[in-house]
Amino acid sequence: MELKVLRNFIAVVEEGGVTAAADVLRISQPALSRQIGGLESELGVRLFVRGNRAREIELTGEGRLMYRRAREIVELADRARSEMNDGRDIAGEVHIAAAQSVVMRVVARAAVRLRGRYPNIMVQLHDDFGANIMERLDNGLADFGVLVQPVDMGRYGSLPLPGGDPMGLLMLRDHPLAAAPHVTSKDLDGVPLIVPRGVLGRGDLSGWLGRYGNRLRVVATTNLMYNASCFVREGFACAVGPQGMVDASPESGLCFRPFEPAVSTHLAIAWKNNQPLPPAAKAFLEALREVL
Template identity: 30%
Template sequence: MDMRRLRYYVAVAEEKSFTKAAEKLFIAQPPLSRQIQNLETDLGVLLFERGSRPLKMTPAGEFLYQHAVKLLSNAAEIRAMTQRIGGLEHTVTMGFVGSLLYGLLSKIVYLYSQQQPHLKIEMIEMTTMQQVTALKEGRIDVGFGRLRISDPAVKRVLLREEPLFLALHSNHHLLAQKEGVYLSDIVDENIFLYPNHVQPSFATQVQNLFSEYHLDPTNLRTVRELQLALGFVAAGIGVCIVPESARSIQLAHLHYIPILDQSAVSPIFMSIRNLDKSKDITALFECIYQIYEMEGIKYERHYKG
C-alpha cells in the first residue's frame, strides 16, 4: 500500500476537509482528491460519505484510518532507529518539561555529556504530550515528563516519585506548621496552578490530587508558568503546590513546607521509543541511576536495556 496515499488519507480524515488537508500538506486540492479516489478504487470501498459536511468517514474509512496512523508511526520509528543503528546520527536530542531543570536533570545531562564525549546533546523544552509525538516522529530520542500518557509506540519508565511541597509567604499562618500541611488544610486558600497553556498538565495533576481526597478547592487560579505562580506567592496573594525540586527557586518572603498526604507526589517519567535499545539510551539510564545514588534518592532499576 502506497505510504504517500496513506499520509494523504490520514490528513483528510483528521482535517475533515480536502481543502484544509491540502493546505496542511502544501499541495493543491485536485491532486489530493485524485489520490483519495485512486485509493478508494484500489481498495474497492468508499472511505468517506459523499456529501457530508464536515467530511465523515465510512466504517471502512474508520478502520483504515486507525491502522494507517499506526503504520505511519511505525514507519517513522523504523526510519529513526535505522539511522541510529547505522551510525548516521551522533546527536541525542532530549525533550523535557521545564520544571525538571530545577531538579536533577541538569546534573544528569552534565554527567552524561562527560561520560559520552562523542555525542552531541540537544535539549528542547516541550510538554509530555508533545514529547510522545516527537518520539514517534523521530524528532527527539528521549523525553522527560511528569504525566502518565500511554502510547503503544512509546516505552515509559518511572524514574521516581518526587514529593510535593506548598509554597507560601513568610507571614502565612500555615507556616507555623513546619512539619507540613495536608491538602484539606488549604482548600479555602487562594491556590495558584500552572501551566495554563496545555491540557493535561501539572495543573490538572494537582486538581486530580484534590479529587482523589474528595476535596473541592474554592479559589483556584491557573497562570502561565511556575516562576509567575511563585512570584504571586512571594507577594502574599496565595499559595502554590510545587515539586520538591522547585525549592531551589528562592525569592524574598517565599517559603516551602511539605504536603503530608500519602499521594502528594509527582512522578518523573523517562520515555523512549519501544524499539530503541541503543547503547546511548542504556548509558543515559546508568547516568540517572548514578546521580540518584550520589544524591541518596531511592529508586527502582526498571530499565536494563
C-alpha cells in the first residue's frame, strides 16, 4: 500500500470525485482511476459506490473506514518526516489532543517556555473529547492528551493539571432559570440540553444528577462550547458545560449559572507509557514539569 496512492485516495474523497481530484493532483483521470481500482483490489473491498448523479462517487462503509485510516497513516508518515532533524537542534511538532478547558492555560505556559528554547518546534492542537483523545494517543497521532477525569490511566504516563472548570448551564438571559443564582439537578428536568460528549458517563456529573440523571432531555452533544453557544443563541436548547469558555456578559445575550451543589472538572495530561517520546515531545514534557 503506497503512501502516494493513499494520498490520492484522500484527494478523491475530499474533492468529491476522480475528475476533480485528477485536476488538483495534475494527473490523468484514467491513471487516478487505475490507482483507486488497484487499491480496491489490494484491500478486497469496494471503496466507492459509482454512478450517483448528485456526486460522481460516494464512499461505501468500508470506504469511510479506509478514508479515516488513510488519513491516520499519512499523518503518521508526515510526522515521522517532520521529526527527523540534523541533530544540532530540536525541531518538529508536538501534537496535543485536548478537551476544552481553562486549564489549557497551564499547557500554554509550557508551550511558551518550549518556544523560547526551541523556536523551530510547532505545537499542533486537536480539540476533541475523551474517547477520541485516547484513540489518538493509542494510534500515535497525539503525543499528549488532556483528559477530563476520571479516566482509566493505567496504560499512560500522566500528570495532574492544577485547577478545574466549574460546571453549569449556559442559557439565554431571558430563560426562566436565569433568574436564579444557581441551577440544581431538579431544575434541569424537562429542559432541552446540549451536553459535552461523554460527560454523562463520568462520575462527577452523573453523581451530581442523582435520580434526575435518567430524566434529562438531551437534544444534542458537542465537544466545543462555542459551537454549543451558537445553538443556545438561536433558542435551540441550553448547554451544560464549563464556565468561562464563551462570552456570557450582559451584552452577549447569554448567561451562565453554576450548578448547586458545586461540581468541577479535574484534568490530567497523559502520554503513552510503552513508546519513546520524540525529541520535541520530550522537550515539551520537560517544560510542562517546570510550570506545574
